[in-house]
Amino acid sequence: MTLTLGQIKTGFNGFQSILDLDKQIVPEDYEINISNWIDANMCAPLGAILHRKKTKNMPVRISNISLFVKSILQKNHFLSQFGVSEKPDSYGTTIEYRRFETVNKLNAYGQFQAYVTKYFRSRSLGLPEMTPALLKRFRESLFEVFWNAIEHSYTQDGIFTCGQFFPGQKRLTFSISDLGIGIDGNIYRNLQRRLPAEDAIRWAISGKTTRRGRSGGLGLQLIQEFIKLNQGRLIIVSSAGYWELSKGKVSTNTFSMPFPGTVVTIDIDTSDKTSYCLSSEIDSSNVF
């Protein structure tokens, strides 16, 4: 049987298309038709869903993929898992699709550090011109999100990442997806409180933490401030909740069926020259 994947752009409808596919795949022999557009960073949540199917003995095959999309997904190695050969990316605008095994947390983190270093250092191939301050904040945001996924998702299936540079539009988009218990699941597990998925995301953004004995909860709060200054986009999908900050405005939505984990997408304006010091002048002699 062939299923057609709807257009997948970074946003509520794109995630809905992935969830529609998730719902339709049942234990049979399936082919997925990818003739519609897919934003490269969305390979992270799509790859997570397809990996989950594979671990449940529901492998899928890819068919009828448009040449342009195929070329991008060969360059970012997404299609390798389906036996399609990789293609060199001479412009360096794709950021490789990766699945990080999380059985050993420190190994996963070490591998993610190497990955971030490869793609997001000032000399990295294809990296748009960005101020060092912007690039540093971007990298630090990725580390915060990745570590949150390792620490709080309780995933057994790894963490999935993918991104894309858009030199013409001066944008950089990156998604990190896990197949864990979701923010709502984490709150329930640790605080025994059930919150609707959308409220659970707001809880996390507001600076709360489930970790005891050490201050925390700052990561997402500071990323949110960073994205506001950049006039970029931050999207958090967790279980059935959808939360988006775009050009300083927040919107939320709810899916009819949950995403089986959490996805954080960061989309920045690479031409922004803001200094990214979020507090006013700090005197180093008075920091404590």
Next chain:
Amino acid sequence: MSAMEKINIVSIIGNSICVAAEDGQKVYDAIYTALQEGKNIEISFKGIEDLTTLFLNAAIGQLYDKFKDDELKNRMFVVDASSQDLDTLKHSVERAKEYFKDPERFHSATDEILGHDNE
């Protein structure tokens, strides 16, 4: 006058990417030991490329559970920090001070914390 111990973060963790809580714990252990020995501490941020609050919450934030705010203010000094790293440090320190005054407030999942996104 107390002896001054110099602690270089990058040297302790052997990496300029200071982002993992586990690495932050190594820095915490060094600072905690020196403070317990009655030394004052100069913490060098020299050579740091990336720095997260996760790292700093472990490396420095936890100290606010063991020592009084004023004591840390009088006995710890920061050198060689970029303005961006100082900014991240300031956020982590302020959060730690607040957290250890009333940890439960940060774990609560009551409706009052579900504020207004656009505020």
